[in-house]
Amino acid sequence: DAGVTQSPTHLIKTRGQQVTLRCSPKSGHDTVSWYQQALGQGPQFIFQYYEEEERQRGNFPDRFSGHQFPNYSSELNVNALLLGDSALYLCASSLGQSRQAFFGQGTRLTVV
Amino acid sequence: AQKITQTQPGMFVQEKEAVTLDCTYDTSDQSYGLFWYKQPSSGEMIFLIYQGSYDEQNATEGRYSLNFQKARKSANLVISASQLGDSAMYFCAMRDLSGGGADGLTFGKGTHLIIQP
Numbered sequence: 731d732a733g734v735t736q737s738p739t740h741l742i743k744t745r746g747q748q749v750t751l752r753c754s755p756k757s758g759h760d761t762v763s764w765y766q767q768a769l770g771q772g773p774q775f776i777f778q779y780y781e782e783e784e785r786q787r788g789n790f791p792d793r794f795s796g797h798q799f800p801n802y803s804s805e806l807n808v809n810a811l812l813l814g815d816s817a818l819y820l821c822a823s824s825l826g827q828s829r830q831a832f833f834g835q836g837t838r839l840t841v842v
Numbered sequence: 843a844q845k846i847t848q849t850q851p852g853m854f855v856q857e858k859e860a861v862t863l864d865c866t867y868d869t870s871d872q873s874y875g876l877f878w879y880k881q882p883s884s885g886e887m888i889f890l891i892y893q894g895s896y897d898e899q900n901a902t903e904g905r906y907s908l909n910f911q912k913a914r915k916s917a918n919l920v921i922s923a924s925q926l927g928d929s930a931m932y933f934c935a936m937r938d939l940s941g942g943g944a945d946g947l948t949f950g951k952g953t954h955l956i957i958q959p
Contacts, residue, residue, distance in 0.1 A: 763946050763947075765946070770951075771951055771952075772933050772935075772949030772950050772951050772952050773887070773933075773947070774949070775945075775946025775947060776946075778946055786945055786946060788946055818885055820885075820887060822887070829875055829877075829892045829894075830889050831947070832889070833879075833886055833887035833888075833889075835885045835886040836886070
């Protein structure tokens with residue numbers, strides 16, 4: 731049984747560019763959340779998707795957007811990249827609001 | 843707003859000793875959940891243990907136990923008989939459960955635990 735998978739694992743982008751990160755949830759899970767983890771910090775909640783809709787959002791600008799597909803997979807899009815967007819981006823999946831969320835290994839984004 | 847405070851940036855512990863990782867939290871919510879995650883250098887967050895705000899018993903999962911003191915807003919993680927493989931970053935987190943649980947997790951800054959042979 732595959733866990734949460736994220737792609738790509740590493741990515742280098744230039745300031746001002748746009749990036750799309752992908753997440754496939756654990757089999758049977760229908761809820762996907764995205765987190766940003768800057769170096770030396772704990773993860774920060776970006777948003778959560780359920781039934782293809784954004785259900786809750788953290789304190790992130792509109793440059794951060796997402797999407798959930800009918801198969802529950804999800805994308806995180808970041809426009810007009812800034813140097814400060816360099817971070818590990820983690821995806822977590824769960825079944826509804828069950829207490830245990832499973833995380834992927836993350837995508838490490840470097841903006842130069 | 844919720845806040846998690848982990849006051850130990852790093853800890854060195856001898857193998858086979860017990861270790862306590864501190865976590866205090868602040869919230870105005872009545873119904874919430876407390877979590878501990880382990881993050882090895884690979885980056886994946888591994889769920890360790892959960893405690894609900896209304897759970898009367900302290901949670902235990904194998905070598906992990908959560909020392910929950912609600913009045914002090916404390917949720918310390920205790921690892922018994924530490925092993926070399928326990929070396930990693932450890933994060934305390936919480937989530938409001940009153941609004942259908944759609945809120946994301948709020949994490950602390952973590953504690954870097956190093957187990958020495």
